[in-house]
Amino acid sequence: GQQLNQSPQSMFIQEGEDVSMNCTSSSIFNTWLWYKQDPGEGPVLLIALYKAGELTSNGRLTAQFGITRKDSFLNISASIPSDVGIYFCAGLMNYGGSQGNLIFGKGTKLSVKP
Amino acid sequence: KAGVTQTPRYLIKTRGQQVTLSCSPISGHRSVSWYQQTPGQGLQFLFEYFSETQRNKGNFPGRFSGRQFSNSRSEMNVSTLELGDSALYLCASRGGRRNTGELFFGEGSRLTVL
Numbered sequence: 001g002q003q004l005n006q007s008p009q010s011m012f013i014q015e016g017e018d019v020s021m022n023c024t025s026s027s028i029f030n031t032w033l034w035y036k037q038d039p040g041e042g043p044v045l046l047i048a049l050y051k052a053g054e055l056t057s058n059g060r061l062t063a064q065f066g067i068t069r070k071d072s073f074l075n076i077s078a079s080i081p082s083d084v085g086i087y088f089c090a091g092l093m094n095y096g097g098s099q100g101n102l103i104f105g106k107g108t109k110l111s112v113k114p
Numbered sequence: 115k116a117g118v119t120q121t122p123r124y125l126i127k128t129r130g131q132q133v134t135l136s137c138s139p140i141s142g143h144r145s146v147s148w149y150q151q152t153p154g155q156g157l158q159f160l161f162e163y164f165s166e167t168q169r170n171k172g173n174f175p176g177r178f179s180g181r182q183f184s185n186s187r188s189e190m191n192v193s194t195l196e197l198g199d200s201a202l203y204l205c206a207s208r209g210g211r212r213n214t215g216e217l218f219f220g221e222g223s224r225l226t227v228l
Contacts, residue, residue: 031215042118042204042219043157050214088157092215101147101170102215104157 003027006089006105013079014113021108022073023089031092032065032072033102038085046087047074081112116141118220120205126226132193135223139186139207145169146188147217148180151202160203163188164211192225200227 006023013019023032031050035043047058049065049072056063062075072091076083086107094100119138127133139146148160159172163182180190186207192199202224206217 033215040221042206042221043217044219045216048214048216090215092213094213100213101159101162101172102217103159104149106156 004089004091004103004105006108008108009106010109010111012111012113015079015081017079019076019079019083019110020073021087021089022071023091023105024071025091025103026070027091027093028069029091029093029103030069031094032063033090033092034061034063034072034074035088035090035104036085037088037107043088076110079110079112084110084112086110118205118207118218120203120220120223122223123221124224124226126228127195128228129195129197131195132191133195133225134189134191135203135205135225137188137190137205137207137220139188139205140209140218143207143209143218144186145208145210145213146182146186147206147208148188148190149204149206150174151204151222152200157204160190162213195227197227200225 004025033048034046037043047063052069054065060077086109088107089105090102121136145164147162150158162170166182177193182188202222204222206219
């Protein structure tokens with residue numbers, strides 16, 4: 001079935017550093033999304049991308065929809081302690097009237113050293 | 115606006131029992147999706163309901179079932195529980211008829227099967 005390969009699996013960074021994570025797939029998606037999950041809570045949508053090549057920012061977060069439609073990356077600039085959590089990429093393919101369903105990556109666990 | 119509400123938050127069952135989990139979506143949202151989250155497999159799609167009809171189904175055995183009521187509230191049921199069913203079960207709702215991938219998640223129901 002469809003799989004998203006998300007990397008890295010985990011990372012420790014110093015406060016103030018920039019962070020990059022990415023997601024790749026052998027399948028094409030027409031929507032890429034990034035979610036963040038804090039401990040004890042459900043995932044929360046950070047950024048949604050709907051067009052190949054699209055670059056979108058949300059505060060210190062920037063995400064891009066790869067030209068091939070098979071990948072996406074998320075950058076966090078100047079990380080702060082509240083950035084700690086698990087970041088998930090998700091892909092959606094809903095061509096031809098099908099509603100599709102979100103396929104999630106396994107997540108990148110971010111830990112920040114204060 | 116109240117968020118997605120899931121009950122119960124925690125529950126413990128033994129093998130062979132059955133369980134019913136409940137989800138109240140955001141007011142006005144007619145789509146409810148269910149996901150199973152485990153450390154090994156990540157977020158796996160179970161099914162989606164829209165206006166009381168199952169629109170999409172993931173690759174889970176028939177022991178997993180769901181339904182949606184006319185007020186958009188949804189329940190999922192797992193019968194003949196197995197140890198491997200221990201997981202966080204997340205419910206998500208969205209507005210609109212077309213699936214854009216933009217989901218609002220509840221905090222989840224954590225099921226432990228002994």
